[in-house]
Amino acid sequence: MAVTIKDVAKKANVSPSTVSRVIANNSRITEETKQRVRDVMEELGYYPNFQARNLVSNKTNTIGVVMANSATLSFQNPFFPEVLRGISSVAHDNQYGLYLTTGANEEEVYNEVVSMVQGRRVDGIILLYSRQNDATMNYLANSSIPFTIVGRPFENPDQFTYVDNNNVDNAKEAVHYLIELGHERIAFVGGGLDYIVSQDRLKGYQQALADAGIPFNEQYFINEEETASLSRDATLNLMNMDQPPTAIVTHDDLVAYEVIRYLEELAISVPYDLSIVSFNNHKISEHLRPPLTSVDISIYDLGYEANRLLINKINDPDTEEQHVIVPSTLIKRGSCRQLP
Template sequence: MTVTIKDVAKKAKVAPSTVSRVIADHPKITQETKEKVRKVMQELGYHPNLLARKLVTQSSQTIGVIRKMSSKYLLSDPFFPEALQGINDLLRAKKYSILTVNGEAEDEIYQEVVNMVQGKSVDGMILLYSQYQDPVFDFLVEQDFPFTMLGKPTEHSNKVMYVDNDNVKAACDMTEYLIQLGHTRIAYIGGDPKFEVHKDREQGYRQALIQANIQTEHIFRQEVSKENARNVVQQIMAQQPRPTAIVTTDELRAMSILSALYEQKLRVPDDIAVTAFTNSMLSELSSPPLTTMDIHPFQLGYETAKSLVDLLENPKMMKRNILVPATIVTRESCKKM
């Protein structure tokens, strides 16, 4: 015999509507009532009909997660698995499924997002990037569709909820750390500044040099690959006088640079210091272990997902932005001059 919501409500001594709200994890139901109803559901072996619930509530119970990057890079860069784990942990607790869109072709990603919104296949979206003049961002703002961002938006920051680090300060702090060790010729290796994170970190690098009255910049913008790393290292080594330290904006770039330096028979940190961002196991296990800026990817993802769920539950809430502190983790890839 099939157990129904009425059966659960009768044994838990609550109204059927209360059971429905417990299933939906409604914020106005007390934790005590939720625990009591869930215990009865377990005892009776009741399993919610999620499809029926979605039809009644006009909710897909699904969140779209968008990233403009190939799946191969997403799996290689330790930042994204950790951030996605934070997103997944929060959404799973709130009974949401995840629909991901990855890729490098902007037109295809844009069309997928349009289809998801118009087809009502997602209740909200999380953008795992912030890009200048992004058609996906513009579309979501125009449609007034619920979304949050992992990363500071380039515009409409008063209309959008986002979670980020203070990337200008983080890069400035990392560069200042190298300056305090005695380095005055510091190279910066980052990505395309059309993405806000790279623009901010490049700005932070420049800011630290200005504050230390260092006139010379060494800025390299490159995609992550062994060949690119070799070319950059060759350019760095050819400069006179050559840089004695390198700030990289993520662990993949740092790993490719370490490999290229090794090929050139250059020792880290004796010949040149190297730093990175993220602070995953990669940094601990690299040779030598990397000094990194810990940006707490899991927390970034978790808070981004939580902000979206809060917005879905309370569409009129005041928009909020969260900055997750970043901290330097010192290891053997740097030393005093």
């Protein structure tokens, strides 16, 4: 049962109107009383309902958008502005606003989501990621608020509404393309393996190698999250192997840009010495030198479909869980070449 303002008042030994004034930071209330009430609010897990003006309709006309980590880091990646563009398009058409998480770490993001839900600040939530054993997703699964996920859930996917790409097949297609060009020593720079998209792309990479009878070499696999601060050293170690890779598949275009920069420092040319394939197909990718071969995962459509499904759930709470697979396309450009 949700904690009410009366519960806070009773515990703090004040009137409900005093609690309301503390929430409003009324100057008439002493700092001692404010602190006592705030301590009780924290102890009881009470989150003020900032959308009380909408109690009559019981709607806020606001969608919560949850990023995996801090907004600062998220917006450094072109994926997030583009997926938000898709979400915003549906929100605008349905007269909804957006409420973005701004937590600096996983714990802060979780606390913000709890505050959103218990404070009734939003009508529904979109998770922009799917992570293994994620506290925020587990909390939402046990709450009554409608939510959708960009990414396949780790467990019991049929019990959730989500939008995703076929990441296993996308990775297989990228690796098969390199194999068709004559490459056999193919490295894979993946994302953090607690994210389902990273697990699926690694699986596709391994399956493509197996299809071609090429053994999986652990030395050709780099977990980019673990080596983010050592990417230059990781690239150097790859290229200093007795049999260095002739091609690399990277988790996304940002990682590819970084790898190319390190290769330039090593006087290794793309694609003449090394071919590169990536994911996401950011707009800048076609303007690189050489232009980057990348899997276009239709980022805008991921956001658009996630919000469309969410608003359907808000309008009809009894609607069945749905799963939408957004198509992807391998865009072949100049970062890959046929081996002699």
